[in-house]
Amino acid sequence: MASVKYSSVDKWFGKTEVLQGFNLIVQDGEFLVLVGPSGCGKTTLLRLLAGLEELSSGEIYIDDRLVNDVPPKDRDIAMVFQNYALYPHMDVYNNLAFGLKLRKYPKVEIKERVQTASDILEIADLLDRKPKALSGGQRQRVALGRAIVRQPKVFLFDEPLSNLDAKLRVQMRAEIKNLHAKLKTTMIYVTHDQVEAMTMGDRIVILKDGVVQQMGSPAEVYDTPANVFVAGFIGSPSMNLIRGTWDGENFITNGIALSLEGNEGLEQHRGEEVVMGIRPENIVLADASNTTVILPLIIQEPLGSEVLLHFKAGETKVVAKIPSKEAARLPGEVPVRFEPGAIHYFNSRSGEVL
Ligand SMILES: Nc1ncnc2c1ncn2[C@@H]1O[C@H](COP(=O)(O)OP(=O)(O)OP(=O)(O)O)[C@@H](O)[C@H]1O
Ligand SMILES: [Mg+2]
16 A cells, blocks of 8 residues: 655656646545546556656655656556456466566465455456456456556556446446455546546546646535536536626626526626536526526426426527426426526636636
């Protein structure tokens, strides 16, 4: 087990700067999820930690040991990749044992470690099978097993589930969390899927263009996004982001007045263009006494127990999510209420929360 520290890390590929002054501390035993869009630098961060890529400047520590110049094999880190090619000609036992054999572990210890790992992953009855005789999920477990037998200080996962179908992905997510509960080893898990991040992380780090946008628990980043990027990235369907101006009484967007409650805090931004954010589930059907605005309903999108209502406020699309049983026979113009406690405001230029 170990903590990990990135300190002022810069990484250039030729003339492209991928990371700039990146700082992060991962606690001993933590399950940390790094999430961000494609190309934001997630894999690069893992490869730098594993020693597969060199830093341009800055330091990386594992526990208190500076590892900048430590070769990968001496860093005691195991990485599970998206493309976890198993050796096709070896059975599961030998796939698991291979790395240990290379490192010249004694036979008895190899056997013990393979046994322990295959018990944890419940693949002990598959040890004599070749990979082609395994299901996708079983193969994925063997790939995890290859990392577990190493008994590393830190596990790195780089989108290890993206090749699996949706149902298996949900199951494997739970298994990896379970694995963490059993091993209590520090784990860094990379994904571009915000649902995966929300369901798996104790703590989430949201990255964009190599820069940390926010860190926090899933609840924190969901309930109090630090900026427009996080607000739009976390949550599905994403938060409605509506540009407009507070005139002291109403929020005006595209010439439409929204009568929002509880906006005393906006007084100092009166007349200024801001971005208002509200999640679809916080737009509810209203009655005459508490209507925020009446919006034309464009289309309904049934999701089973809930329905997405797509509205237009002038040019801006607005999406609400309501229980299906409330959605029957809605009129073409629907009075809705924006729940006052659930509204966020952001600076329209910097995107930072107000
Ligand atoms: N060896 C390399 N040479 C040049 N540019 C690279 C190299 N490796 C990565 N990059 C660039 O660095 C940036 C970050 O890449 P990285 O692979 O870390 O992104 P990522 O967040 O893992 O994306 P994805 O979700 O698509 O895997 C990208 O713009 C990529 O093109
Ligand atoms: Mg990547």
